[in-house]
Amino acid sequence: MKQQSDAETMGDMTRGSNVAGAGRRSREFPGWLYGILFILFDIAAVAILEVGVSLGASSRVTLSSPDVGWDFVGKMFNVHGPNFVFLLNVLLVGVLYLALLMLFNRFWIATPVLVAAAIVVAVIEHFKISIRYEAILPSDLNFLKADAGNLMGFMPAGAHWTILLAIAVFAVFVGLFVFLNHIDARRGRMFRGSDRQSKSINAIARLLLILVPGLFFGLYAMQVSTVGSWAKSLATAMGDKPSMWDSVYDAQRNGPLVAFMRQVNPKVMDKPSDYSEETMKQVVARYEKAAKQINASRKSSLTDSTVIYVLSESFSDTSRVPGLKVNKDSMPKIRAIKESTTSGLMLSSGYGGGTANLEYMGLTGLSMANFDSSLTSPYQQLVPGEHWTPTINQMWGAAKNSIGLHPYESSMYSRATNYKKFGFSHFYTLTGPDVISHQDRIDDSPYVSDAATYQSTLEEVEKSDSNQFLQVITMQNHMPYHEWYKDNDFTAESTTGEPLGKDEQESIETYQKGQAITDEATADFLDKLDKLDKPVTVVFYGDHLPGIYSSASEDDNNSLALHLTDYFIWSNKASDSQGVKINNAAYSSPNFFVAQAAEHMDAKVSPYLAFLTEMHEKIAAMEPPVVNKIQGWDRIPEGQSIYLDHAGNPMAESDFDEETKQLLADYRLIQYDITDGNNYLKDTDFMSLP
Known part of the structure; x- marks a missing residue:
């Protein structure tokens, strides 16, 4: 026992020594x-x-x-x-x-x-x-x-x-x-x-x-x-x-x-209190009836023609900018085109930016005015996670009939991913994988010219035996603007008594020259389309004003004027609708373009397009609250969406008649179902042309 005790004591001492060493x-x-x-x-x-x-x-x-x-x-x-x-x-x-x-x-x-x-x-x-x-x-x-x-x-x-x-x-x-x-x-x-x-x-x-x-x-x-x-x-x-x-x-x-x-859980929009499958069936029935009434007097189909949407980067009329005087017209040819066909002013949600939002509205017929203010970029916050993305190009059937062209980077606004989801077979850009064929620049400009973009577009139209939908997004007039063009004789000056700053004047005058070049290129593009023996309709619009009018933008009363761009809907000689001017075209917003194009082309409509047609008859243009103050703001609740009547006057939602209120409620139901709801409309014929 003593021997064992001594061994244990020795072991304890050894362990203690090791612990001390470790310590x-x-x-x-x-x-x-x-x-x-x-x-x-x-x-x-x-x-x-x-x-x-x-x-x-x-x-x-x-x-x-x-x-x-x-x-x-x-x-x-x-x-x-x-x-x-x-x-x-x-x-x-x-x-x-x-x-x-x-x-x-x-x-x-x-x-x-x-x-x-x-x-x-x-x-x-x-x-x-x-x-x-x-x-x-x-x-x-x-x-x-x-x-x-x-x-x-x-x-x-x-x-x-x-x-x-x-x-x-x-x-x-x-x-x-x-x-x-x-x-x-x-x-x-x-x-x-x-x-x-x-x-x-x-x-x-x-x-x-x-x-x-x-x-x-x-x-x-x-x-x-x-x-x-x-x-x-x-x-x-x-x-x-x-x-x-x-x-x-x-x-x-x-x-x-x-x-x-920031993109994990964007709030898309408030769920309408009456949203249900039964409610959506009632909506479908309501506009199936409207479509039958509209189609009774129409003779053609949208897809009997090739339709080209041209989003012209920052294109707008410089002479309409408050407090600015220009030495000559920079868009005489487009002004003449507007006078001979369906045309007007487009209410834009952007100023100096926001291109993709206007593009989204044009392709879907949905309005940013219906979304929650938290949803600032559908292309990045909404579309990637959507299970159903109905867009107007899908009316042309197979993906091969949907072509996108944008002479810039395909990754901007996640367009490459989204256009594939929208059903486009090709999206031609500078960075590919489909590379746009013409990439010419003008003088010192870093951007591909509109003439080059139009040439690439024309080639796509000419090589196809079937009717198509083409989405074209130009880049020539993108900011910034720095004395790019030779022989620029455009000038601008302030009429407010306060002279323009040096940078502002340089930007405006460079922009004017670019706008004049676009004017020439667009007219030439339409002339070439006019010579084709296939019907073609072009929807042309400026997405927003360039953000260069710092003097004008200082006055909140100019806000509405700085959110109005130019648009027109034009058809070539091979179309039955060349020279047509539809009613209620003086003001619009891009969500209504497809319905206006159908009316311009005397084309039959789906229940969805029938809805947009009726909506546009009541509200000429609509965008989210883009300004804190506009003309007549004392009559319109601050923070509400901007609604314009067909004379371009802002309207208060509280003044809408019962039919307009019903249409607006239906719009929110439709948009919620497509973007954030259960997609009840997907299994109906709501989006189908007759």
Whole structure:
């Protein structure tokens, strides 16, 4: 017994000696050190995500937006107004990091998991941007669910080197974590306690520190895209400035996580209180009856002709800008065309931007006025996640009959993805995969000329034996404007007594010259279409005014005038509708163009087009509240959508008659069903032409 006791004593002494030695080699990290390390690794994860976006962007030649680079961090110290969106990203990643720490209760396990996740996301971001110049979007999660087995097919050339580099970077981090874990006698344990009471308290504390951050993160994700919510207010206060036209620029500028979360749960529109399958059946029946009445006097079909929508970038009449005097007319030929056919002024929701929203309304017949103000870009916030996307080009049947042309980057506003979803067989751009055939520029202009775009369009029309729908989006008159053109004799001056600024005058005069070039090219394009032996109808419209009229825009009373552009609907000699002028065309908005085109062409309509026809008879134009003050605003509730009558006068929704109110209610039902509802209309003939 004594011998055994001596052995045990010797063993205890040995173990004690080893523990003492270990204690000399490693010490428990104090709480403040864990706090510092938490912040450092949180920032590291944010940096890794930003690197994934920045490296992907630098691997592509892009025209649309500048490379933000590490101005993402540097702009916190901007003397003209600091921006703390970097800290917002740190906060959001930190919330996830904290939940991981509490889940594992080991600092040196949770941290590698966070870093590994950041590296994996950064690599995927890099690959997607390299291939498609598009950041990761919430809709990509649907792709993973549906087609995860084909992921390897989307790897860019040289992907293995990126993957190896990512593995090497992670290995370095792992080495660091192993070393820190080795010198930390606490081994990263967050909560400790051996007795039952301590374990219970620790378990409750950990659970709370998982639930509370998780709840914050979830609520932020659900509300950050809703205008007026606490999450949206927080993001805005921290410097989040959405750049919805370019998802890569948005992710660089505001951080990948902030940009991603802003699109997770956008509020599309309020659900109508009477929305149901039975209600939608009543809507269908109502406009089937209207379609029969309209079609009784019409003789042709929309699809008997080729229809070309021309969205002319920033095209508008400079002479209509308040307080501005120009030396000569920059659009005499289009002015003459407008006088000889269906034409008028279009109410635009944009000023200096917002092209894709006007484009969306023209292609769908839906109105931005019906959407919640949180939905600022349907092309990026709505369309990617939609299960049903009816667009007017689909009336022409097979995808081969739908062609899109845009002499710029296919990734802008996620057009390449959306046009495929809309049913276009080809979308010709500068960056492909379908490359537009003509890319000529004028003098020092960086943009493809309208003449070149029209030539590419004409070739598509000529080579097809069937009637088509073509969507054309020009770029020649895109901002900015810097003395691009030689022999420019256009001048502009202020009539307000305050002279134009040097930059404003240069921009206006350069824009005028570009507009004159568009005027010539458009007239020439129509002349060539006139010589074809197939019927063609063109719907031409300017999407918005250029954002160069800083003097005029200072006066809120000019707001409505600065949101009116020019449009016309024209048919060639092979059409029976050349020279037709329809009623109620003086004012319109792009959601009504398809109904107006059908009336211009004496074409039969679907129940949906019958609805749009009746809606346009009551409301000439409609857009969301684009201004804080317009002429007559004292009679119209501030913040309501802009509705114009056929004389161009703003209308108050409260003054609508019962028929108009019913039409507007039906519009909201239709739009909700298509975009955010149960798609009850999908299995009906509501969209079908007779």
